[in-house]
Structure formats: C-alpha cells, structure tokens
Amino acid sequence: MKYQDEFRDRDIVQGLASRIRELVAGRREPMTFMEVCGTHTMSIYQYGLRTLLPPQVRLISGPGCPVCVTPNEYLDRAVALCRVPEVIVATFGDMVRVPGSTSSLLEERAKGADIRIVYSPLDAVALAAANPGKRVVFLGVGFETTAPAIGGSILAAKKQSLGNYFVLAAHKTMPQPMRVLSADPELKIDGYICPAHVSAITGPDAYRFLAEEFRIPCVITGFEPVDLMQGVEMLARQVVAGESRVETQYSRVVRPEGNRKAQAVIREVFTPCDAPWRGIGVIPGSGLRIVDAYAAFDAGKIIPVEVEETKEHAGCLCGEILKGKAAPADCPLFAGACTPESPVGACMVSSEGTCAAAYKYGQ
Amino acid sequence: MCLGVPMRVVSVGEDGVVAEIDGVRKDASLMLLDEEVKEGDFIIVHAGFAISKLDEEDARETLRLMREVFRPEDMA
Numbered sequence: 001m002k003y004q005d006e007f008r009d010r011d012i013v014q015g016l017a018s019r020i021r022e023l024v025a026g027r028r029e030p031m032t033f034m035e036v037c038g039t040h041t042m043s044i045y046q047y048g049l050r051t052l053l054p055p056q057v058r059l060i061s062g063p064g065c066p067v068c069v070t071p072n073e074y075l076d077r078a079v080a081l082c083r084v085p086e087v088i089v090a091t092f093g094d095m096v097r098v099p100g101s102t103s104s105l106l107e108e109r110a111k112g113a114d115i116r117i118v119y120s121p122l123d124a125v126a127l128a129a130a131n132p133g134k135r136v137v138f139l140g141v142g143f144e145t146t147a148p149a150i151g152g153s154i155l156a157a158k159k160q161s162l163g164n165y166f167v168l169a170a171h172k173t174m175p176q177p178m179r180v181l182s183a184d185p186e187l188k189i190d191g192y193i194c195p196a197h198v199s200a201i202t203g204p205d206a207y208r209f210l211a212e213e214f215r216i217p218c219v220i221t222g223f224e225p226v227d228l229m230q231g232v233e234m235l236a237r238q239v240v241a242g243e244s245r246v247e248t249q250y251s252r253v254v255r256p257e258g259n260r261k262a263q264a265v266i267r268e269v270f271t272p273c274d275a276p277w278r279g280i281g282v283i284p285g286s287g288l289r290i291v292d293a294y295a296a297f298d299a300g301k302i303i304p305v306e307v308e309e310t311k312e313h314a315g316c317l318c319g320e321i322l323k324g325k326a327a328p329a330d331c332p333l334f335a336g337a338c339t340p341e342s343p344v345g346a347c348m349v350s351s352e353g354t355c356a357a358a359y360k361y362g363q
Numbered sequence: 364m365c366l367g368v369p370m371r372v373v374s375v376g377e378d379g380v381v382a383e384i385d386g387v388r389k390d391a392s393l394m395l396l397d398e399e400v401k402e403g404d405f406i407i408v409h410a411g412f413a414i415s416k417l418d419e420e421d422a423r424e425t426l427r428l429m430r431e432v433f434r435p436e437d438m439a
Contacts (some may be wrong), residue, residue: 006426014433016429120412145410157395259414
C-alpha cells in the first residue's frame, strides 16, 4: 500500500517541523501537548518526532494504553477465573504478561491454566462453539475502538445460541479521563493529540467540551509521522492564535458523525459505569458494563470467584507516567529492575506502553 | 491492541471480507461498518472487525497539498 508509506515522507515531515519552529519562534512559554493513544506514543518514539520539535513544544504521553490503565484488581480477577476448572481464558496477547498482585496469566499458564491468545473476540466465540464442555471467558479491555468489537462478539454468541461464551468487561471511554487531566493544575495541558481510531467510532464531537469548557485545542491525528507532525502544527497554530477548536487531521478515516453502526452496538450491549483507572483512580461514568439484557454473557455475574487482596508494585511509577506527570526515565525501576523481558509495571509490558516505547526506541 | 491496520479488500462475502496487507490475509467482519465496501477498497481493521473505510481520495489530496507547500527547494 504505497500511499501509506508516503505519509512517512521525510521532506514533508521536515517541512512541517520547520513550519512549527517558525510558528513558535517568538514564544518563551512552552506549550505542552498530550497524546492519549498508545499507538501515537509508539509512533512518536519510533520516528523520534520529539527531536524534530523546538524547545517551546513539549509532547507528553497520557493514559492511552488500554492494558496499562487496567488496574491490578482486574488482572487478579482474571487470574482467579483461569483457575476455575473447565474455564478457558481468551485474551489479546498483551494482557498475559501484565503482573497482577501476585501472579500473571503467563505464570498461570505455566502452571496448567488454559489461556488462549486470540486476535479477535470472534476467535473466542469460535473457541466457545468448538468447546461446548468448557466456559470461554474473553478479557474485554480497551477503549471505544475495542468495545464495539467485543459487543459484536456477544451479539454473535447470542445469534449462535452459545451458553458458554462470557466477557469479563472493563472497557473504558476516553473523554472522562481527559476531563480529569484537563482540570489538573499541575499538568497544564495546552492541547490534545486526540486518538485516531477511538475517534473513528465516536466522531470529533466527543472532545468538544475540552475545547469549549477548558479552552484546550484538540486535533484528531493519524499515526504516521506526517500525520503527527501536521497534528502538532495544527495545535500550535491554535495556541498561537488563542483559539480552541476540535479539528480533524485524520479526515481520511474519521467522519464527522463517527461510526454510527459501532456506536449502536456499544449502546445495545453496554451502559456507562464508574471505572477504576490505574494511577488515576475511579472516574465516574468512564467505564462500560454489560447491560442486564445481556447479563448471561457477563463473566463477572455468572462465574463468581474469590479475588486476592490487591497489592501495588513497590517503586513502580506507572500511575504517574499514565497521568503524564513522570517520564519513564524518572522511574527508579526503568531499564534496571523493570525491562520488557522482566516487566514490573504495565507500562513496560504492553507494546503500546510509554515505558516499553521509551525502552525500545530510546528517549 | 488498539492498533487498527489499513488493509485492502480482496473479496467480499455475506458477513465479512477477506482483506490483505503485506501479503497477509485476514477475515474481517462487516458487522460494525456503516459504509458499503467493494473489492479494492481500503478499510481499517481492528481486532477482526472493519471499523472504517479509508477515503483514498482524501489521503491523496492531503499529500498533494503538502507536497505543494513543502517543495524540497523551499526546505533548505
């Protein structure tokens, strides 16, 4: 796919960088832009985009990695579930290595638990159909991009009249933590690089309150280096002009109305609930739970388990890193006690985590 | 996990499509897509579901405008 590569065009990236430098040349006050999508974090590190920006423009990473913001309590519950006889836990790959309070799914698998890594929740539905004597529990974490896929898997299981497919739901929605971070005087965020594929589902209006209530410019940006640099340029332009709007750089994918069909699936299967975020705490209305009409698919309701007492990992700064208040290098464990081979905190486990990106590509 | 991948549709079935990127073929459900797709279209595939169609014209236009603005000779 050639034109995707063209969004990595060096000349265009350099041109955007020099335009950003010109834009902010007269300013002493730095401007801080936060990205809240793990794939953006990866791209920023991978292409070394920070090194192209002038000192007046600072990029910080927020709570954009779905696995990272999932608290230990959820992992402990998943571990307890995989110890139940005849249960198969199906999950996206990056969940298996995240340490819970005293164990991880990978450790449980070594001890004999049946844990399957799947690419799509539909693979987990197929697994349930192929194993009628077992109960398949899919670990439903992620943001607005993943929620409709998992909602879709529940609808597919219902259509097939499967009684042995369940979801342990811990979905989260993005605008609410952005509200919390925007109100934090310690952070002083001047602009958001809004997530690309979350926005493909929600549409740009999801961020309008940030621009109107908090006066923070928002730009929905794609993942390629040209996309990100243009997104930063659009944000800097708004800051310099004293404006705050929601703009879409990634218009080749994000429609003004979002994806209505996916929105409808979320509404059908889920309803908002208060949800705990690692490092941030409980944010009202920031989670999605399965509605009562689909309670038969809710692992939390149908398969009760005793969950061990939650413990945090001593010295791990994941919480502060997810709020954008600490950089990976600020953590005493980074690249020493905590590496991708032997991670202590979630931010080092997932490939979308800030610490994993910083470790892989350097600062 | 949140990675959505742009893929080219190689065949369209009743509930889904087969899509390809870099020689890798995958099934993608159309359950979440509210746009019509046909063979040759680009779609964003996330966790086995097509979630958006890629507007290729829009992409090309963005690039064309950028190239016009950032001509190499202006960027010394």
